[in-house]
Amino acid sequence: MAMRAQFFSYETTTGTEGTINVMQTQLGRIQFTKATEFIVIDDIGCTPINTFMSSLATVGMFFDDPYVQVKINTTEYFLNPDGSQSYGIPGRAVPYPRSNTFYQTFFLDPEVYVLPGQNWEILLWLGAAEDGVTKRCFVKYVLYDGTDAVIANKLLEMGIAVKPQNIDWYKRMLIEQKGGA
Amino acid sequence: MAMRAQFFEGTIANPVDGTIPPGTTINLMGRTPADAAPAYSGLLTDYRGGLGRIQFTKATEFLVVEHIGSSPQTVVSGTTSIYNPGSVQVKINTTEYFLNPDGSRHTGIPGIAAPYPRSTTFQDAFSLNPDVYVLPGQNWELIYTVGDASIYHATTTGTLRHVIRVVAKYTLYDGTDAVIANKLLEMGISVKPANIDWYKRMLIEQKGGQ
Numbered sequence: 219m220a221m222r223a224q225f226f227s228y229e230t231t232t233g234t235e236g237t238i239n240v241m242q243t244q245l246g247r248i249q250f251t252k253a254t255e256f257i258v259i260d261d262i263g264c265t266p267i268n269t270f271m272s273s274l275a276t277v278g279m280f281f282d283d284p285y286v287q288v289k290i291n292t293t294e295y296f297l298n299p300d301g302s303q304s305y306g307i308p309g310r311a312v313p314y315p316r317s318n319t320f321y322q323t324f325f326l327d328p329e330v331y332v333l334p335g336q337n338w339e340i341l342l343w344l345g346a347a348e349d350g351v352t353k354r355c356f357v358k359y360v361l362y363d364g365t366d367a368v369i370a371n372k373l374l375e376m377g378i379a380v381k382p383q384n385i386d387w388y389k390r391m392l393i394e395q396k397g398g399a
Numbered sequence: 400m401a402m403r404a405q406f407f408e409g410t411i412a413n414p415v416d417g418t419i420p421p422g423t424t425i426n427l428m429g430r431t432p433a434d435a436a437p438a439y440s441g442l443l444t445d446y447r448g449g450l451g452r453i454q455f456t457k458a459t460e461f462l463v464v465e466h467i468g469s470s471p472q473t474v475v476s477g478t479t480s481i482y483n484p485g486s487v488q489v490k491i492n493t494t495e496y497f498l499n500p501d502g503s504r505h506t507g508i509p510g511i512a513a514p515y516p517r518s519t520t521f522q523d524a525f526s527l528n529p530d531v532y533v534l535p536g537q538n539w540e541l542i543y544t545v546g547d548a549s550i551y552h553a554t555t556t557g558t559l560r561h562v563i564r565v566v567a568k569y570t571l572y573d574g575t576d577a578v579i580a581n582k583l584l585e586m587g588i589s590v591k592p593a594n595i596d597w598y599k600r601m602l603i604e605q606k607g608g609q
Contacts (some may be wrong), residue, residue, distance in 0.1 A: 266516065267402025298427060299407055299454045299539075299569075307406050310516040311566065321517035323468065324568055328402045330590040379592070 220366035221382050227314075228342065237287075237305075240340040240355060248337050254363040256370035257332035258380050261284050262307065263314030263322075263370040264342060264355035282311045283341035284353045291336055316354050326359040331380065332359075334367065401576035402592050404568070409449065411543060411563040418559055419545055424506075425563050427541040429453045453538045461580035462533035463590050464489060466526070466568040467508060468515035469543060480527060485510050485546035487565050489531055491539050496531060506544040515566045532590060533569075535577065 228240045241249045251257055267283035286294040287306030296306045313320035324357045332338045342355045360382065362370045369388050378384050409427035411419070419425075430449035456462055469487045488507030489496040500504045533539045543565045557607055570592065572580045577592035579598050580590045 295403065296405060297571075298450055299405070300450050300452065302450065309410055310564070311406060311408070311568075313516070318519035321519075321522070323466070323515055323517055323566065324404070324406050326404055328404060328570070376603055377596045379596055 220362065221365050221385060222361045222363070223358070224361050225356065225358050226340075227354060228340070229352055229354040230342075230344070231352050232344070232349055233350070235344055238344065240322040240342050242317075242339065247270045247338060251309050251332050251334055251336050251338065254364055254367055255335045256357050256367040256380065257325065257338065258362070259288060259332065259338075259357060259359045261312075261326055261332040262288065262340070262356065263312040263316075264307075264309040264337060265353045266309035266313040266320040267345075277351045284355065285345075286312065287341040287343065288330055288357075289339040289341055290330070290332060291338075294341070295330060308340065314354055328379070331374065332373070333374075401572065401574045402595060403571045403573070405571050406516070407567045407569070409541065409543075409565045410564070421545050423545045425543045425545070426453075427543060429540055453540060456533050456535055456537050456539065458535045459576040459577055460535060461572040462539065462569050463572070464527065464531040464567055464569045465608075466513075466519075467566065468513040468523075468539065469508075469510040469565045470563045471510040471514040471521040472495075485563060486544045488542040488544065489539065489567075490542055491531070491533060491549075492537055495542070507542065509546070515564055515605070525592075529589065532584065533583070540596065541567055554577065 226241070228238075228244050230238065232238075239248075251281065264284040264286040285305035285308050287304070294306075296304050298304045307324050310320060311324040312322060316322065339356050340355060342353065344353055362380070362385070366385055369385050373380050373384055373388060378388075407428070411425055411427075426449070428450050429452060436582060467487050467489060486506035486509045488505070495504065495507075497505050497507045508525050511521060512525040513523060513527075517523065543563065545563075572590070572595070576595055579595050583590050583594055583598060
């Protein structure tokens with residue numbers, strides 16, 4: 219099992235506003251990619267909130283919806299257009315769970331690579347304090363391990379997208395070059 | 400990280416009692432941050448109020464706008480809803496992208512054609528294909544034009560306030576990938592992650608490397 223589709227989800231009902239380091243909170247430590255691993259994040263999402271109106275009358279307080287952000291080492295992936303810090307992608311654009319009420323607007327293409335030796339974290343912005351409201355997020359990723367991680371690094375050098383089918387293509391090419399079958 | 404999928408969401412809501420009348424145009428990025436940012440916004444630029452200045456693409460960057468959208472509906476009175484044909488326009492330097500067939504000015508793509516968020520009730524009638532390129536050195540802006548219904552404040556409609564959101568999904572190419580993006584543009588090939596990778600592979604093959 220050198221290529222494995224993986225899924226990590228988190229939920230909280232905390233009423234405290236602010237950002238949660240999801241993996242550190244749930245798993246107790248920062249996530250570190252080993253030298254023999256290569257991670258490709260395919261999809262992220264978080265709880266969507268209705269966009270058309272808000273019952274919160276205070277100026278600014280309609281910003282009560284979750285956002286999800288990916289952090290690699292000390293760098294947050296999603297930025298504002300001017301390069302300033304952003305909360306990430308709103309749940310309205312990447313709903314989790316998916317339903318007829320909210321369809322996906324944002325697709326993570328190109329994907330996010332977490333290279334060997336890098337730390338990674340999912341940040342969940344909870345928005346305004348709301349007691350008892352469940353807010354969720356998820357990340358779907360592919361974990362390449364062992365020889366497949368070596369091939370993934372090779373594909374990266376070659377400028378080829380790291381995907382299971384390209385890993386297989388590279389293996390086939392190696393076998394063909396050796397004349398084996 | 401030389402190619403990155405990015406997403407901008409701007410929010411419009413009337414900050415004081417009263418309305419934002421029909422026909423009002425709002426520069427989503429260039430407008431100043433909201434006066435009353437909530438305490439929890441911390442050091443972040445106030446995302447809802449705008450970024451405070453026009454957005455300028457650096458010499459080492461290349462932007463491809465792949466999707467735009469806006470709220471398809473607003474509430475006009477109590478719980479009664481109407482379709483609000485508010486529209487979103489992309490502006491590159493001084494040129495607005497979407498035009499009428501006669502070349503005259505247009506307010507852009509209505510929220511009911513490019514809804515955000517997407518749902519069973521509202522799905523895309525318009526998709527931005529081909530994409531919009533923002534070249535190095537160019538400015539870009541999203542302009543929202545309020546539709547037939549005003550955007551009301553909470554005191555006008557009782558307990559509810561209207562919230563309009565405008566979004567752009569774009570890919571930011573930086574550094575060497577921005578150079579390749581310019582090269583693809585010269586070659587007449589669409590700028591996409593797959594084509595950037597193809598160009599890199601071609602360069603490697605030409606060098607005899609693997």
